[in-house]
Amino acid sequence: MTTETLPTAHTTDHLDLLxxxxxxxxxxxxxxxxxxxxxxxxxKDSAVLLHLAAKAFAPQQLPFPVMHIDTGQNFPEVLExxxxxVQATGARLVVAKVQDSIDQGKVIDPGPMGxxxxxxxxxxxxxxxxxxxxAAFGGARRDEDKARAKERILSFRDAFGQWDPRQQRPELWxxxxxxxxxxxxxxxxxxxxxxxxxxxxxxxxxxxxxPTIYFAHERDVILRDNMWLAVGPFVEVRPGETIxxxxxxxxxxxxxxxxxxxxxxxxxxxxxxxxxxxxxVSERGATRADDRFSETAMEDRKRxxxx
Amino acid sequence: MKLAHKDLLRxxxxxxxxxxxxxxxxxxxVDTRQLFDDxxxxxxxxxxxxxxxxxxxxxxxxxxxxxxxxxxxIDVAYRYAATPSRKFIIADCPGHIQYTRNMxxxxxxxxxxxxVLNVAHGLxxxxxxxxxxxxxxxxxxxxxxxxxxxEVNWSESAxxxxxxxxxxxxxxxxxxxxxxxxxxxxxxxxxxxxxxNTPWFDGPTVLHALENSQAGSWSGAEGARLPIQWxxxxxxxxxxxxxxxxxxxxxVGDVVTLLPANIATTITAINSGSGPRExxxxxxxxxxxxxxxxxxxxxxxxxxxxxPTVTKEFAAxxxxxxxxxxxxxQRLRLKHTSKVTPVRISALTGVVDIATLAIDANTMLxxxxxxxxxxxxxxALVVDDYRDNRVSGSFVLIxxxxxxxxxxxxxxxxxxx
Numbered sequence: 001m002t003t004e005t006l007p008t009a010h011t012t013d014h015l016d017l018l019x020x021x022x023x024x025x026x027x028x029x030x031x032x033x034x035x036x037x038x039x040x041x042x043x044k045d046s047a048v049l050l051h052l053a054a055k056a057f058a059p060q061q062l063p064f065p066v067m068h069i070d071t072g073q074n075f076p077e078v079l080e081x082x083x084x085x086v087q088a089t090g091a092r093l094v095v096a097k098v099q100d101s102i103d104q105g106k107v108i109d110p111g112p113m114g115x116x117x118x119x120x121x122x123x124x125x126x127x128x129x130x131x132x133x134x135a136a137f138g139g140a141r142r143d144e145d146k147a148r149a150k151e152r153i154l155s156f157r158d159a160f161g162q163w164d165p166r167q168q169r170p171e172l173w174x175x176x177x178x179x180x181x182x183x184x185x186x187x188x189x190x191x192x193x194x195x196x197x198x199x200x201x202x203x204x205x206x207x208x209x210x211p212t213i214y215f216a217h218e219r220d221v222i223l224r225d226n227m228w229l230a231v232g233p234f235v236e237v238r239p240g241e242t243i244x245x246x247x248x249x250x251x252x253x254x255x256x257x258x259x260x261x262x263x264x265x266x267x268x269x270x271x272x273x274x275x276x277x278x279x280x281v282s283e284r285g286a287t288r289a290d291d292r293f294s295e296t297a298m299e300d301r302k303r304x305x306x307x
Numbered sequence: 308m309k310l311a312h313k314d315l316l317r318x319x320x321x322x323x324x325x326x327x328x329x330x331x332x333x334x335x336x337v338d339t340r341q342l343f344d345d346x347x348x349x350x351x352x353x354x355x356x357x358x359x360x361x362x363x364x365x366x367x368x369x370x371x372x373x374x375x376x377x378x379x380x381i382d383v384a385y386r387y388a389a390t391p392s393r394k395f396i397i398a399d400c401p402g403h404i405q406y407t408r409n410m411x412x413x414x415x416x417x418x419x420x421x422x423v424l425n426v427a428h429g430l431x432x433x434x435x436x437x438x439x440x441x442x443x444x445x446x447x448x449x450x451x452x453x454x455x456x457x458e459v460n461w462s463e464s465a466x467x468x469x470x471x472x473x474x475x476x477x478x479x480x481x482x483x484x485x486x487x488x489x490x491x492x493x494x495x496x497x498x499x500x501x502x503x504n505t506p507w508f509d510g511p512t513v514l515h516a517l518e519n520s521q522a523g524s525w526s527g528a529e530g531a532r533l534p535i536q537w538x539x540x541x542x543x544x545x546x547x548x549x550x551x552x553x554x555x556x557x558x559v560g561d562v563v564t565l566l567p568a569n570i571a572t573t574i575t576a577i578n579s580g581s582g583p584r585e586x587x588x589x590x591x592x593x594x595x596x597x598x599x600x601x602x603x604x605x606x607x608x609x610x611x612x613x614x615p616t617v618t619k620e621f622a623a624x625x626x627x628x629x630x631x632x633x634x635x636x637q638r639l640r641l642k643h644t645s646k647v648t649p650v651r652i653s654a655l656t657g658v659v660d661i662a663t664l665a666i667d668a669n670t671m672l673x674x675x676x677x678x679x680x681x682x683x684x685x686x687a688l689v690v691d692d693y694r695d696n697r698v699s700g701s702f703v704l705i706x707x708x709x710x711x712x713x714x715x716x717x718x719x720x721x722x723x724x
Contacts, residue, residue: 012588014394020592024551026594028534031605031645056549056592060540143327144386146370149384153378167369168382170408170628172415172715174551175703177642179710180519184525193389193396274478285345286409 004079015202020051022190025153025176026056029188030179033135036064037128042078042211043253044193045139047085048199051208052190053137054089065092067136069124071116072099073234075257081211088209096127103225115258123304125161128185128211135178135186136307143195146282147211147299153192161305166240187307192265196283197276204269216249216267222293227260227287252287260287316450316522317396319383319417321410321441323433324402324423327454329380331492332399333364335514338499341388342367357666361581364492368399381406383413392518404433407440407675410629411715414444415701419522421513422451422473426459426489429469430476439677442480443624443721445457445697448522449477450486451496451507452513457491461504480663486516529562531555532691532699533609534644534656539594547578547605549594553698555611557595566608567603567617568676569688570613572599606646608689608699615691615699620653620683623673624720629706629713639713641684643702648686650704655680679720693717 030036038053040046053062066086086093098116100123102109107119128136142149152171157163169177178186192198201209221228222241229235231243234257248261251274266272279286298306320328336342342350354363357375368384369375380401388395398413414420419443424434451473459465459577466489477485485714488497489505490513490645496502497512511519536703557563561574576596577584587593595609608615624719627633633652641650657666659677693700705713 012591013496016580017315017590020551020590023580023592024536028548028645031537032647036447052580057537057539059542091308143387146368146384149368149370149386150382166373166381168409170412170712170715172412172703172705172712173697173701174416175642176699177647177705177710177712178701179705181710186444193387280344282343295349295356295375296370299370299372 007138015198015205018194018198019055019202022049022052022195023056024174024191026053028176029135029137029178029186030057030063030301033186035131035133036135036137037063037133037135038062038066038083039139040066040068040172041139041253042068042082043139043201044076044199044210044214045141047210048202049137049139049191050085050089050214051206062089062091065094065235067096067127069120069127070095070097071120071255072097073094073116073212073257075213075230075253075256077213078211078253081209085209094127094131096123098123101126113234113257115255117255117258118301118306121274121301121304124307128161134180135188136193137190137295139186139191140189140307141194141196141199142192142301145298147296147302151189151302153189154178155187155189156180157185157187157305161185163305165299165303197273200269200273200276206272213250213253214272216247218245218266219248219261220244221246221248221261223295230256230261231254250287251283254288258288262286310640315394315396316419316517316520316563317398317417318399318419318421318517319398319441319446320423320451321414321420321437322377322402322423323425323428323431323437324442324695326402326423326428326490327424328402329365329368329399331421331452331454331498331513332386332397332707333367333422334492334498335497335516336367336386337364337387338495339388339390339514341386346639347462376568379403382409384574385571390518395502395517402433404436404675407436410437410624411440411444411628414446415715417441417444417446419448419517419520419600420446421452422449422519423492424451424452424473426465426467426469427455427549430472432460432661435476436675438476438480439461439659439661439664442482442723443717444535445693447482448484448520449482450488450513450516450520452488452490452492454490454492456489456505457494459565461489462505481721483724484521486510488513488516496584504704505576529555529695530613530615531557531561531611532615532696533557533593533595533596534699535603535605535607535609538604538643545595545596547576547594548609549592550589551592553589554696556586556588557593557611561611563597563609565597565603565613566610568601568607569602569617570599570601572597572601596663608644610689615689615696617687617689619687620681621688621690621718622679622681624677624717624722625680625704626677627672627674627713628643628715630674632674633678633714635670637705639718640705640707641702642705643690644699646686648680648684648688650684653681653683659724666724679724690718694719694721
């Protein structure tokens with residue numbers, strides 16, 4: 001074998017290998033499971049996941065629907081993007097609303113300003129049961145959080161939707177095996193080995209569409225708990241807080257009332273890549289109030305069945 | 308194959324419990340500034356909360372609540388690091404015997420094992436087990452951190468004693484590259500920066516050894532192997548066959564054999580995530596069009612010479628993770644490439660004695676034991692010896708009732724067994 005003589009057009013870089021691995025996982029889960037679904041938040045990671053899914057099965061349509069767990073506390077730009085992106089792939093969109101879980105009395109309404117982040121788990125698990133999904137693709141990455149760093153690419157969930165980190169299936173080589181019994185399901189994470197920088201480099205390479213809030217723009221914000229929160233219908237200004245007009249962007253996309261903005265002038269993908277390359281705070285540390293409750297906030301939520 | 312992987316090294320930590328694997332990885336990540344400020348702050352806060360000093364480096368990777376409470380590693384943590392010369396995917400594996408399945412999970416995709424030994428204890432049985440499993444899984448390069456040198460007053464003779472013992476075993480197991488380094492993961496000596504405490508040592512630091520390792524990916528694979536995962540229907544009625552390529556390159560115009568049907572045909576087109584291409588290399592997900600009309604589907608394999616073996620009975624090396632023993636006659640489900648088929652254990656020819664590497668005659672395998680077996684499959688499998696191809700030579704065994712993965716299997720037998 002003489003790999004040295006390959007023309008440069010055929011060289012394989014780390015993005016090609018990450019893309020290939022993700023496509024391989026997508027195809028493997030679809031082949032082994034009966035009713036997969038792709039969880040889509042409208043954030044950059046799920047955007048990359050949807051993009052890869054379209055590639056994995058082209059020229060055919062996606063062999064599974066796309067599901068959004070809608071907390072009702074979204075950034076409007078993200079909902080616009082969701083509809084645009086899903087329509088572009090021709091996939092069927094399923095929307096499961098946290099408001100419905102509240103109306104059915106399954107969870108308690110935290111009020112118009114309260115966080116619905118943790119309530120999503122109930123809505124998600126109910127939707128998985130209702131539709132009979134046995135596998136749910138998610139865009140989680142292992143570099144995001146120390147509990148995610150421990151999770152398998154195919155992660156087993158019992159009949160209660162729980163993750164048990166002490167009883168994970170061995171996952172050898174790339175022999176992903178996705179068989180479950182009725183009532184159980186899998187979470188599949190094709191982007192496990194991607195870092196935040198990989199995601200941005202890939203988005204740039206593929207020239208992907210994204211929600212506009214990822215790019216620097218002027219916005220009214222307040223400083224709360226060391227985070228810049230966007231003033232809007234889900235964040236009211238408290239006594240002692242002052243509104244500032246700042247040039248910001250969002251490094252992650254979650255609920256409007258627990259996702260912080262970062263001060264940034266990055267208006268293009270290349271500027272974002274430069275910014276991410278030299279960041280000294282992690283993306284969740286910089287922007288997510290939901291991870292600050294306790295040392296093991298993510299693990300605790302994951303055990304309950306969170307994304 | 309160096310081209311595709313030269314900038315990425317996959318490594319797994321290997322060794323017994325409490326010898327300092329997680330602390331060493333924590334030290335490597337902290338001293339090469341791979342941690343974000345908030346992550347380091349969180350480790351500091353967690354250390355204080357658990358009363359284990361200013362900075363418990365093991366908390367960098369031991370992220371589960373139970374791990375921090377008990378001070379052990381339960382499951383593999385994956386960390387991603389980059390230095391100017393290389394990208395790393397680090398699998399920090401547990402040392403306890405009851406989590407051997409998790410160690411095997413981390414080591415199965417590694418090119419290099421970072422072995423951590425306590426200088427005061429040398430090679431414990433669990434260290435030998437891990438080294439044996441790493442060798443079986445095809446790891447050919449090891450970097451050995453002889454740890455806790457500060458606790459033996461930087462004694463060269465203590466270090467040398469462990470290295471001699473290690474070298475003997477590494478030689479038996481057939482590792483191609485062995486680099487030993489005296490370190491203190493706790494204090495950082497010889498991890499990223501050379502230590503003033505070991506003037507008698509003129510080898511590299513751990514970081515230097517990892518950055519310069521030639522471990523790379525497997526280079527021995529001859530013949531292209533494309534296990535078919537999925538059939539894609541093309542506009543106009545044609546079909547392409549999708550899968551991840553491994554082994555040799557595949558090129559448009561190549562004569563290939565579709566197995567197990569044994570149909571010779573030609574590749575007429577190759578597509579990848581970035582569009583049509585003339586040539587594909589290992590690790591790429593592609594779909595190919597074939598010259599012949601076939602009924603090829605998931606579980607079939609497209610290969611170039613030298614061709615793999617089509618068989619319903621084969622000998623294999625098994626790492627058994629099931630709670631109940633594996634017995635002759637037992638029925639299981641086997642997954643090999645994209646093929647799933649029922650199998651039966653038709654013979655168990657021996658169990659590996661971890662202390663001596665001798666094969667003891669036995670008719671069952673206990674949890675975490677390694678043995679030699681013969682398997683009969685319901686459907687024909689298309690296999691290579693594991694030493695020739697890590698993809699077409701590997702399989703897992705699955706419990707038919709619980710769907711749990713209960714064994715890692717490798718076709719054939721390692722030279723040292």
